Amino acid sequence: MARRDDGSEPVVRVTEPKRRKSDDLEDEAERVKHLPSLLDRIDAMGLSEEYAAYRERYLRWRQGEHQGARGDITAVDLKRRASEFFGYWYPSMEIWQWRRSLSYWIAVTFFEGSLFFMISSFMFCYAGKLGNLKMALTTWGYVAGKFNFIICTYLMCIETINLTAGKHKGGSPSRQTTRQQRSLSLLSLRTQASVSSTDSESSSSSDTDEKKEPLYFWPFHYRKALRNLEELGAGPWPYYASVIYFLGVGLFTVGLVAEFIPGLPEELVKWTLLISFLLGSIFFLLGGLAECVENEVFTSLSMDQGWWGAVLNTLGSAGFVIGAVLGFFPGFEYSASFCYGVGSAIFAVGSAVMIVMWKDEQFGLTFLAVLNNLDEGGRPKVPGQDEIQATETLSFYGTIFIMVYCLAGCLSVYNFTISIHNVFHLQESLGTLRIIQTSFNALLPCIFAHMLLVVNSSVLRTPRHAPFHQLYIATRWLSIAMVINSGGRVVEAILEVNNPFVSCTLAHSG
Template structure:
């Protein structure tokens, strides 16, 4: 049945998909987002203004223009999970001393390189998502958009991942004849610069989610939300990577300062990316970097929003489905490793 003031055609359009796509918008509130004429469920402001001052007239109601942009955030999660798992694997095998260099490359070098490529792809997809915020027409592959929510954070990640790739290709035969100082800078200098940009990106994420003050977050309960844990795990991951890169310049084979710190940082990134996937399952398509299009809920709150005036129920995250999805991604990561 059509709601008061809503045409039967609009009501039928809202029911085309059981997954709510956008939050209801209204021009009656100051930022154009409220509980007036309907636009759908969980996607606030992706087609509105990315900095929260969009108007109802900016909204695009055609579901077909949304599906790919929802899917992009899913692939961001997949790429980051794959990348972090491959780094965890490479770090775990790094402790062993290998008699044959080819064996070390199969278990350490190539997983690192594949993981770095996955991080790069995920970071670019994040930039792609950010630059298309508020865009009604055809998506663009790139534009300079520092005013867009999430752009600067994802851009820092993309720069960091691109530079970090240099560190991962240094052990390959193609670079074996380079001077020792150049190989050192490729291996550790690039890792330092890349990790520094990871820290910058994560710092942007922490600030954008309003969780930089941990004490205040504990007092007001923000520490129980997923963006808090995503942001801080990403920040710790970047810091541990940076420590490992600096230490590697002086002692490249240190089990404690290099191998272990890289391993801990990789696990931080894995936790963050796994929580990002849980956010996506909970219809928080902005993940950690674009909170303006998220429904901010506690960790255990992904059941329904029945009191917000939109009359829609939101899909509960199935833990079983989530675990199987994680297992599938883990097996995909394992297929990259030549045991």
């Protein structure tokens, strides 16, 4: 206490003790404990097992396992690496599910379309030996392949146009990430109920905000897409790749449509096919090059999954271009079809890489690299060594059987086209009703295979409890049987195409 120079009353300065950091943490932890539990909501969404596994991995990471939790990240690092965090690109459960579903069907339809193109192209190499089954095994296969390619390229455009991130919710993404990390570090010291409550509450509030964002379904909203990608720091190449692929599919489709228009001169149909397939192949090559730029193929040797997927898609597209050019030269029909087949096979391998990427939660696939490898500085994917080994084994088998389901559906469609072909050639001997019946039976494996694909899009792990485990494994064996059966019937039809008893054989098949 001190008296002022002018003789007035002394001024008393009271200094409040500084609040300790531990007091703030205790207060925040106390507030966390009183948050409502939303475990019932997570369970209703069918994500309980996945959420529990993620929670366990994060707790281990925070405890320092597998080089986790070495220290707090600095503000400079947060600003520089904000876009690398899982919470930045997936601010809500709704967005995570949306991108997960889109990437799954993009990869699956890309792979299935490649299978159709590959089989039909190799069939075209021996078109003279297919007899009256030529159109059923070639043209209709291309139609089915184009249908799949239209779906996957359209979904690619939709995903890039509607790409959002945490910063669209207001506020700095780095601050949001910091709050998430601070909350989760507190939760790691509390009960499991507190952990679930905090994450679920955050997800719920994010869902409410995200619903305000409109969805754009027109694939040529290029201004919206490019502006959005630039704001997010993703660059324009994801949309370039998507829309170029989409335009390429449209050009391919023009040539196929010309074959079904009655009254067109044969010469006009021929040149329409050649030109449209050449332009479509060039656009596919440009789309592959755009993917290479997106995955830094020309500037790095990272050789990760996205890198290899982009390279394979580009090489497959190059095979398309070579085949399209050879088609203009008389006498090179076999070589042209063979190049198309090889290009489609390479494309199928690239699509298989995309399925593997989806299994590894790299939902950007080969065209949106910013969504891949978010475990670096972002979502912790660091289970124990035993769990890593189990996850890799499961992912491998799950990926293989997704491809088996696609192959089963593909062969079933060829079987269906062969059966429908009988309407025009064997209607009098078999009867229309009998042909419709056998055609439906031929298509059943395709329907069942796609039902299994839908199930696999939501079932992350093989069920462990009886009888669901046995049923799930049985469907895998059944899919192998469907591939053998449908493939055998296609081979049988080809071998008997010039057999005088083909009518009797096909009538009693199926």
